[in-house]
Amino acid sequence: MHEWSVADGIVRTVSTWARENNFSEITMVKVGIPSFTFLEVDILKEAFNEIKKGTPLNNSTLEVEFLSASFKCRNCGNSFSEDQVREQLDSIRSEFGEEYPLHLMPALSPSFLSCLRCGSHDLVVEVQDIMVKEVEVKGHGTIKTVS
Amino acid sequence: MEPLRQLAEDKLKGRKVIAVMSAKGGVGKSVISSLLALSIGKGTLLIDMDVHTMATAKLFGFNSMHNVGKGGLEPFSVGGIGLISLSGVVKDNYVLLPGNNVGKVMESLVAYVNMEGFKTVVFDLPPGLGEELLTLERLTGNRFTSLIVTTPSKVSIKVVEYLVRYLKERRVNGFLVVNMSYFNCGKIVRPFGGIDEAKSLSERYGIPLFEMPIDPSIEEFVGKVQDYRGDLKKSLEKIATSL
Ligand SMILES: [Zn+2]
Numbered sequence: 001m002h003e004w005s006v007a008d009g010i011v012r013t014v015s016t017w018a019r020e021n022n023f024s025e026i027t028m029v030k031v032g033i034p035s036f037t038f039l040e041v042d043i044l045k046e047a048f049n050e051i052k053k054g055t056p057l058n059n060s061t062l063e064v065e066f067l068s069a070s071f072k073c074r075n076c077g078n079s080f081s082e083d084q085v086r087e088q089l090d091s092i093r094s095e096f097g098e099e100y101p102l103h104l105m106p107a108l109s110p111s112f113l114s115c116l117r118c119g120s121h122d123l124v125v126e127v128q129d130i131m132v133k134e135v136e137v138k139g140h141g142t143i144k145t146v147s
Numbered sequence: 148m149e150p151l152r153q154l155a156e157d158k159l160k161g162r163k164v165i166a167v168m169s170a171k172g173g174v175g176k177s178v179i180s181s182l183l184a185l186s187i188g189k190g191t192l193l194i195d196m197d198v199h200t201m202a203t204a205k206l207f208g209f210n211s212m213h214n215v216g217k218g219g220l221e222p223f224s225v226g227g228i229g230l231i232s233l234s235g236v237v238k239d240n241y242v243l244l245p246g247n248n249v250g251k252v253m254e255s256l257v258a259y260v261n262m263e264g265f266k267t268v269v270f271d272l273p274p275g276l277g278e279e280l281l282t283l284e285r286l287t288g289n290r291f292t293s294l295i296v297t298t299p300s301k302v303s304i305k306v307v308e309y310l311v312r313y314l315k316e317r318r319v320n321g322f323l324v325v326n327m328s329y330f331n332c333g334k335i336v337r338p339f340g341g342i343d344e345a346k347s348l349s350e351r352y353g354i355p356l357f358e359m360p361i362d363p364s365i366e367e368f369v370g371k372v373q374d375y376r377g378d379l380k381k382s383l384e385k386i387a388t389s390l
Contacts, residue, residue: 004217005259009150012157017148031150047217074245099212101237104220104259107251111242121243128251132148145148 007047028136035066075120155257164291170306180271186387192265204232208370218261226373328358
């Protein structure tokens, strides 16, 4: 259900940005979301379509790109991918069910996952949280917004 | 663009933000935060930002999970106020995070809270100068009031001066709260030493000082701090009216 808050955040961020740049109509917003959050795209889009009404995003569509995370251990230097910690992710999901904490806060991942080689939680995660990656502005084309 | 950061900033805008801080641990910061939030009363949301200890939820006796609805994370309702704790997200798991992630977690916790109906937000920050304080500055543009908690101990006062100096430099309004300052048994006794050092600090930096009494009975209220009505609560009610 926090997909509604995420949609709220996306609409606010892009509207603020559009106003600051004097863009009156946004036609597409593309967001990147860590795939291990298992965010529900249907709910996110439903919420987006509701919240966007009356904003510069009124006629826009939402595109979602799921990004697979990669991890680097600061303790031993080992790098590994999301697929390699699938078992750990599955066990957290089965412990929590719907209230899976990484669903709500992907930045909690180092606390729940550990390095496959040394067991450390001192992990740098490449994909941390939800980002607006691209915005398409009527008359201006696509603008990349990731700094 | 970070949608959660924008959402967190927007949620704090137009609300009074109070941060309870301390330079070191063990000075009773979580008890002070809890009683302060209860003293300000209705319309107050207490957010436990001490994400590694999550002590506030324990003081109030909460060990359940927060519900998440269309409006976001629903605060626990207790003693007339709202309470948000990361323990309501992670259950009884420990939280251990690299610094950068602490800021992200704090940002998303603020972003997701349903703040409908709350006028004041009290943050219980972890001891010391760290990521949580920087995040609070980012999210509020330094528009918050700080309550700096110390004990009369000389070490605590010396360490707290860093915090006082930093906040002064950042132009953040502050109050100095000397916890466990005196014991009232007909006459005033100061078992942890005098408060001359604290007074001098308060005068040098021009921040108001409040003394808090020692009340051993507070221990009996761990798990139900909302029911405590003793002297410490009365002293915090005075601070609440001057904030
Ligand atoms: Zn390792």
